[in-house]
Structure formats: C-alpha cells, structure tokens
Amino acid sequence: MEDQACPRCKTTKYRNPSLKLMVNLCGHTLCESCVDLLFLKGSGSCPECNAALRRTNFRVQLFEDPMVEKEVDIRKRVLRDFNKKEEDFPTLREYNNYLEEIENIIYNLANNIDVIETNKKIEQYKRENKELILKNKSKLSKKEVELEELIELEKQKEKAKVLELAQLDKEIEKNKIREKEALIQELMFSEGNAKSIVKTFASVIQGSKEEKQVAPPVQKVTQFSSGIKFGNQGGNSFLPVPKVEEGPLYSYTEIRQDIEGPAPPDMRELQTRGYLKNVRSENSAERAGGFRANIACLRALQEAMVGLYHNPLDRQNESMMI
Incomplete structure (x- = not known):
C-alpha cells in the first residue's frame, strides 16, 4: 500500500501517510486533493482516459488494485437491473445462461470491450423486463428492511447482554467486598485462631466439598450482615502445648497481698x-x-x-x- 501513488501529483503513501486515493466509474485513481482541484465545478474529465466524470461519483479506494474497484462498482450497477431469481426461469439451464450473460456484460464493461453494444443490450433488457425488475426490487427492499430489523434486534440483544454482564461483574465485586469485610470482622472479634478462621473462610467461598469434610465440626456459628457464616472455632481456640526445649511450663502463683x-x-x-x-x-x-x-x-x-x-x-x- 505504501507504493500506491496518485498518477497526477505522484504523491505516495510513504511520503504522505494520510494520502487518500479515490476512484470513479472509469477505474482510474486520483488523490483527494487532485479530485478537489480538477472537479471543483462538480464535473470534469479523467486525466488518464478523458472519460466524463462527476465529483459525486468519486469514492475512497478500498482495494489495492483499482480494476477491482471498477469491477465491483460495475457489478453493483448491473445487478440492480439484472435481478431475476431462479424461480423466474422454467429450467435451471436457462437460469445458468442468464447468469453467464451477466458475467459477460460485467467483463465487457470492466475491460472496455464493446462498451456501446453492451450498454445497448442493458437498455433493451431494462425495457423488456421493466415490471419484473420493479417487482424484484420491491422484494429486495422488503428483505433489506427485514434484515435491518434483525440486525437491530441482534444489536439490542447484544447490548442487553453486555449490560447484564456488567451488572453481574458489579455484583461479584460487591460480594467480594462483603466477604472481605466479614472476614475482617471475624478476625477482629472472634477468639478463634486466625489461621483456622481464614481456612474456614476459604472453604466457604470455594464451596469445596472435600474441604468441608476435612474441616472440624463447627460448634458455634456467627452470622454477619453480609449473610456469610463463620464458626468461632471455640474448640480449636487453644494454643499448642509448648515443647520442653522452648522453656518450662507456666505455673500460676497466687498474688500475696499485705492487708x-x-x-x-x-x-x-x-x-x-x-x-x-x-x-x-x-x-x-x-x-x-x-x-x-x-x-x-x-x-x-x-x-x-x-x-x-x-x-x-x-x-x-x-x-x-x-
């Protein structure tokens, strides 16, 4: 794409990254600046082939090859009138011959082969099938409306799904905050061992059946405003007995008071x-x-x-x- 250049001013994408190439019915490209300069009055001729062009027919080039752009544009214009369906023909062979004729017309117009004769054939077809063309166009318009409605409905569903997921994320975040607050309250006011409380908290959040089986039986339950229940671990609140090498055991000596x-x-x-x-x-x-x-x-x-x-x-x- 960087090698693309305007044939008139020779500006390339490499020298001007914001260069915008435009194409018309003839298939030759011009940059946006040259189009504004040459077609200031609304119409003019192509610098390459001298074809009469209008400013309104220029569009941004989507494909790297301008001939592809030209063929796509011609195909759109031809298929607006050659809009018969398979059910409009008595046999499949006649329908295939009709499709082959369409491809020949597009090929001739895209490669400038018998352009005058090809345009005459198109005009003759339009006169002979005027009513059928209008009928098929109305069918197409109805289908387009239905398609747009389906697309809009799909967009609304997607939007509702995004909002639902966002609401679910908020609820999950709120639950996490409530769980943390409940854990902090339990650690602050419970007389149980901190490690046991954290372990119980983890088992409640994860909902693991194995951890529930391994966990000691809860003797007393405290329920906070968050709805999460934690055991005070009254049976496991005692500190482990110190070993002999850690020092002598504590022995209580009654206080002697002089009266x-x-x-x-x-x-x-x-x-x-x-x-x-x-x-x-x-x-x-x-x-x-x-x-x-x-x-x-x-x-x-x-x-x-x-x-x-x-x-x-x-x-x-x-x-x-x-």
Whole structure:
C-alpha cells in the first residue's frame, strides 16, 4: 500500500501517510486533493482516459488494485437491473445462461470491450423486463428492511447482554467486598485462631466439598450482615502445648497481698450479707464488655479495707530500728 501513488501529483503513501486515493466509474485513481482541484465545478474529465466524470461519483479506494474497484462498482450497477431469481426461469439451464450473460456484460464493461453494444443490450433488457425488475426490487427492499430489523434486534440483544454482564461483574465485586469485610470482622472479634478462621473462610467461598469434610465440626456459628457464616472455632481456640526445649511450663502463683485492716468479704459473702443491694446491676452492653457488678463491688471493698489500720508512723519507727 505504501507504493500506491496518485498518477497526477505522484504523491505516495510513504511520503504522505494520510494520502487518500479515490476512484470513479472509469477505474482510474486520483488523490483527494487532485479530485478537489480538477472537479471543483462538480464535473470534469479523467486525466488518464478523458472519460466524463462527476465529483459525486468519486469514492475512497478500498482495494489495492483499482480494476477491482471498477469491477465491483460495475457489478453493483448491473445487478440492480439484472435481478431475476431462479424461480423466474422454467429450467435451471436457462437460469445458468442468464447468469453467464451477466458475467459477460460485467467483463465487457470492466475491460472496455464493446462498451456501446453492451450498454445497448442493458437498455433493451431494462425495457423488456421493466415490471419484473420493479417487482424484484420491491422484494429486495422488503428483505433489506427485514434484515435491518434483525440486525437491530441482534444489536439490542447484544447490548442487553453486555449490560447484564456488567451488572453481574458489579455484583461479584460487591460480594467480594462483603466477604472481605466479614472476614475482617471475624478476625477482629472472634477468639478463634486466625489461621483456622481464614481456612474456614476459604472453604466457604470455594464451596469445596472435600474441604468441608476435612474441616472440624463447627460448634458455634456467627452470622454477619453480609449473610456469610463463620464458626468461632471455640474448640480449636487453644494454643499448642509448648515443647520442653522452648522453656518450662507456666505455673500460676497466687498474688500475696499485705492487708492492714479487717479481712474483706469474699464473693459468697457479698450476696449473703446484702452488699449488692445498693449496687446497680450491669446492663447487657456492660456484661458483653466483661463488666460484673459483684466484681466491682468486691474490688471497692478490698481497696477500702486493705489499708484501714495503716499507720505511717509505725512504718517509720520500723525503718529506724532496722
């Protein structure tokens, strides 16, 4: 295509990449600039063959060979009038002879062979078959309308399908976001092991039957607003027992508290002696945060009584004696 050039101004595609070659009925090409210059008044003659041409008949060249362009244009013009169908002929042989005659007419016009006689034959055929040509043209127009309707319907279906796929992609993206939010909530508020929660999350999303069989039984289920259920993994929330080489096991040692006052009541005595009568009970939100009224009351009594007999002078005398 880069070797193509305008025969008048010799401009090539290589020198001017935006070069647009145009062709007319005669089959000879001209660039768009030369067409605008030579056919400024609307009509003129071809620089190659001096054929009378009109500016409106020029079109962009689609094929590399201009002769192909010429033949395509001639074929379109001829078939507009030679539009008989196979059912219009009594035998198949007559229909084949008709098709052969059409090809001969196109070949003669494309190669400038007996052009005058060929045009006379075309005009004679048009006069003799005027009604049939109009009838077949109306059939063609109806078929074209139906074809356009089918194409438009197909476009609408394709557009609806694209919108449906786009909506489905949005839903998938929203589900992914909800799944991530649910996983984050589970990791934040659950007491279970993080690896177990992530593994359970993966099994829920993938829906794998094998993973469901391998997964431990869920003892307690938490359902978030997203609708995704995760187990709190209460049975697997314990840390593994440390090995001997990692250090000694932890042993609890009770806290020793020096009391300089009367012994405070224990948890059982708080209820029996009526300490909790004047203490407000905890609500559900406070209970969820770990607050208990009896524990708060016990701590308050311990702090009040642990230093009730404390005398700083005794401590000073003890230090002086030491």
